Amino acid sequence: MCPESDRVHIYIDGSLLKDSNSAGAGVYCHLFSFYLTTGKLTTTFYGGVAAFEVGLAQLHCHLNSFTRAVGFCDSKAEIFAVSSNSTPASSNILDCKKPLQGLSEYSKQIVLQWISGYCSVTGNELEDHLAKKGASIQQATRKAVPFIRAKRIIKKKMKDLTSVRREKFQ
Secondary structure, rough: OOOOOOOEEEEEEEEOOOOEEEEEEEEEEEEEEEEEEEEOOOOOOHHHHHHHHHHHHHHOOOOEEEEEEEEEOOOOHHHHHHOOOOOOOOHHHHHHHHHHHHHHHHHOOOEEEOOOOOOOHHHHHHHHHHHHHHOOOOOOOOOOOOOHHHHHHHHHHHHHOOOHHHHHOO
């Protein structure tokens, strides 16, 4: 890992509470920390994307505090979605890419780095706690659910119902 004195370290995570299907986002940095809910009918992936969006937006509020930053995340899929040059699969990912591009206009160097979710690094442990706290917030979402996400949710519910029925008849 990079020495923190050389770069600002931001730890980013999404979390899903299986009992409630609520996801949350957590962001930790020595300059700021946040947690938020991404609502029901969402995924850990979109919790992580929301965490990226919050973390990158907060960097815009601290432009005089850094020239280089490293965003640590335990999801390679989230890192790829945010940093890829391909067309975003959802508006959430597009909303996350905008602050990342904006930081480069201020000559800020941002690196996104995968980190193991179970590495016992203090910042990583704190953002994990914040993401779980965000997921535990009881709040109804008012955002429209994208078709791809709705399709996944329906498939999962159907799979769960099918497995329950199979258990009954065995």
